[in-house]
């Protein structure tokens with residue numbers, strides 16, 4: 001078992017339900033923690049066959065976030081978590097999505113959600 005961390009993935013998307021948020025993209029910062037099974041053969045052979053490839057899930061998330069429209073931060077967070085858990089090799093995952101300047105007097109607001117098998 002191994003824990004993978006993808007740190008501070010900075011993307012732009014439509015996030016929020018205020019009128020101006022529906023038409024202007026904003027930054028979101030995504031942090032992922034993924035515990036996945038590592039095949040013994042991959043470790044012994046130092047070969048990528050059968051590994052949980054962190055690039056694959058990161059690219060999928062980038063495309064999904066950049067092409068999507070989300071009114072609620074919790075919906076975006078939950079959908080990313082669901083996407084990660086679709087892979088049977090993932091035993092546990094945590095997703096945090098940060099929305100900088102979401103509130104006038106706060107640096108940011110974030111939602112954090114986790115799931116396990």
Ligand SMILES: Nc1nc2c(c(=O)[nH]1)N=C([C@H](O)[C@H](O)COP(=O)(O)OP(=O)(O)OP(=O)(O)O)CN2
Nearest residue numbers: 015016017018021071072073074099102103104105
């Ligand atoms: N549970 C959630 N609550 C809110 C979400 C959300 O996604 N989940 N989103 C928003 C708004 O989209 C936005 O992030 C903040 O709202 P806003 O009213 O504009 O906040 P301000 O502090 O800027 O409000 P002012 O009245 O201008 O001070 C809200 N809640």
